[in-house]
Amino acid sequence: MFARARIRSSVSGLRLSLGLVVGAAASLAGCGFEEAPLPEPTGGPDVYLVPDTRVVEDEIPRNATFAGLLAAHDMPNDVAYAFVEAMRPVFDPTDLQRGHAYRMVYGTDGHFRRFEYHVDDDQFLQVASGGAPSVFNAVLVDYQKRREQVAMRGDIDSENNSLFAAMVAGGGDTQVAVDMAQVFSGEIDFNTELRQGDHFSVLYEQFVRDEVHVTSGAVLAATFVNDGRQVAGFRFEVPGEAPAYFDATGRSMKRQFLSSPFRFEPRVTSRFSYRRLHPILGTNRAHLGVDYGAPTGTPVIAVSKGRVVSAERSGGSGNMVRLRHTNGYETYYLHLSRFAKGMRSGASVAQGQVVGYVGSTGLATGPHLDYRLRKNGTFVNPLTERKNLPPGDPVPDAHMAAFEQVRDRALAQLTGRPAPRDEDLLNANN
Numbered sequence: 001m002f003a004r005a006r007i008r009s010s011v012s013g014l015r016l017s018l019g020l021v022v023g024a025a026a027s028l029a030g031c032g033f034e035e036a037p038l039p040e041p042t043g044g045p046d047v048y049l050v051p052d053t054r055v056v057e058d059e060i061p062r063n064a065t066f067a068g069l070l071a072a073h074d075m076p077n078d079v080a081y082a083f084v085e086a087m088r089p090v091f092d093p094t095d096l097q098r099g100h101a102y103r104m105v106y107g108t109d110g111h112f113r114r115f116e117y118h119v120d121d122d123q124f125l126q127v128a129s130g131g132a133p134s135v136f137n138a139v140l141v142d143y144q145k146r147r148e149q150v151a152m153r154g155d156i157d158s159e160n161n162s163l164f165a166a167m168v169a170g171g172g173d174t175q176v177a178v179d180m181a182q183v184f185s186g187e188i189d190f191n192t193e194l195r196q197g198d199h200f201s202v203l204y205e206q207f208v209r210d211e212v213h214v215t216s217g218a219v220l221a222a223t224f225v226n227d228g229r230q231v232a233g234f235r236f237e238v239p240g241e242a243p244a245y246f247d248a249t250g251r252s253m254k255r256q257f258l259s260s261p262f263r264f265e266p267r268v269t270s271r272f273s274y275r276r277l278h279p280i281l282g283t284n285r286a287h288l289g290v291d292y293g294a295p296t297g298t299p300v301i302a303v304s305k306g307r308v309v310s311a312e313r314s315g316g317s318g319n320m321v322r323l324r325h326t327n328g329y330e331t332y333y334l335h336l337s338r339f340a341k342g343m344r345s346g347a348s349v350a351q352g353q354v355v356g357y358v359g360s361t362g363l364a365t366g367p368h369l370d371y372r373l374r375k376n377g378t379f380v381n382p383l384t385e386r387k388n389l390p391p392g393d394p395v396p397d398a399h400m401a402a403f404e405q406v407r408d409r410a411l412a413q414l415t416g417r418p419a420p421r422d423e424d425l426l427n428a429n430n
Contacts, residue, residue: 053113056104060117066093073104075112079134083115083127086136091125121207121215145207149220151413156198163190166200173216176204178264180222183233183245185259186391188226189383191268200224201414218243221410234407238399244392250403252392256325258303258351259386261333261371266292269368271383288379289332289372296367298358299340300333303371305351311343317370318362321355328377334370335361 056073066087070080084093096117105114117125119140127138154160154170167177180202181190188194205217223232233253237243245253260266270291306325314320319336321343337359349355360367373382395403 053108054106054110056106058102060096060098060100060102062098064096064098066096069096069102079112082134083136087125087127087138090138090140091119095119121213143209145209147217148206148208149203149413150206151201151203153201154199156194157196161194161196163194163200172202172204173206175216176202176219179204179216179219180224181264182258183219183222183253184224184231186253186255186386186389187231188224189259191260191266192383193226195227198224198226203410203414221407221414223414232411234403234410236395236403236406238396246395246403248407250395250400252394254392255386256304256327256329256389257331257373257382257386258301260292261300261303261331261369262292262294263299263301263352266294268383269293271381289334289370290382292369292371294358294367294369296337296357296359298369299354300336300356300358300369302349302351302353302355303331304329306331306349308343308345308347308349308355310345311339311356314362316363318364319356319359320362323349323355328375330374332370332372332374334372335359335364335368337361337367 115127154166160166202222233245306323309322317334321333336356
């Protein structure tokens with residue numbers, strides 16, 4: 001929608017030649033017609049159309065405020081105040097983001113006409129002059145976007161040995177890799193179980209605006225062959241429920257716990273062990289969790305819904321959140337730089353909700369998360385325990401026919417072949 005750092009006119013640059021535009025008549029060989037002579041061109045002066053607007057386009061600079069931005073464009077203080085007040089009902093002025101594009105439109109008389117600001121991939125803010133000084137109309141406008149479905153394939157090999165790398169090499173988006181990892185989080189540990197020769201196919205939505213800006217949407221279906229074993233997941237919405245993922249036979253792909261406390265494919269830096277040399281104390285002691293390396297400030301999410309037992313400083317563990325879940329499980333999130341809002345004893349937490357942010361508080365050599373899982377009072381290995389958890393509810397019998405239509409259509413798009421046989425589907429996910 002917006003270009004960078006330039007001034008242009010909405011009609012300027014158009015020069016209309018008054019000379020006659022003519023084309024040469026084609027020769028009709030063998031038909032007895034003579035080629036018509038070309039007319040003499042008629043000369044004449046060019047006419048310059050005076051632009052009716054002047055447009056300034058740029059990006060929000062660092063540490064900018066609306067007051068400073070409008071002042072930089074010579075808007076008087078009282079007018080700028082009315083401008084900001086007019087937008088408050090639809091947009092918080094403090095949410096101005098560095099690097100986002102904006103556009104100021106002026107008339108030929110130099111008077112302000114319209115301001116547009118890119119809020120996110122879905123909307124832009126528009127503040128227009130109301131016709132009178134210091135009167136403005138502000139609205140959030142939805143971008144016009146086209147929804148498409150994209151099927152792609154990726155391979156795990158020596159050069160692309162992670163899901164992220166293979167996704168990018170195949171032309172996909174990294175967010176698709178994140179979402180796909182979540183779909184298969186109960187089936188594949190993408191940190192430890194990938195093998196050269198693994199491969200996958202994924203069908204997902206993408207949204208296109210202005211033929212340039214593309215954002216990814218939901219993963220609709222995916223298959224993954226891991227060490228010779230094929231798993232498949234299909235997005236389906238049971239009436240009255242949120243969309244969920246099911247395998248080829250309609251069993252839920254969801255487990256009680258997510259595969260990791262991050263929204264991306266994390267890097268394991270230290271594993272669960274009953275005897276590990278402590279990097280600071282220099283003694284052998286049990287490490288009853290899994291360490292994930294991540295930059296300070298990276299959001300940490302709850303792997304399952306539950307309630308906060310505590311969110312406080314805890315000695316060598318630093319800032320720690322402790323959650324209690326069903327079936328005798330508890331999770332611990334150590335060395336956080338800070339807690340998320342609402343983290344207090346007794347608070348309810350949803351699966352995937354941010355509980356804190358990566359840090360290096362307590363006994364830590366650098367920023368990382370020490371994630372721990374306890375079952376019935378005993379710490380267990382989070383990387384292996386998740387596979388022991390039962391899946392969620394399957395597709396109800398009353399909706400199996402609709403699910404099978406969604407599944408077969410998605411498989412045909414993934415493979416480019418007709419829908420598979422029933423026996424082929426039964427072999428998937430086993």
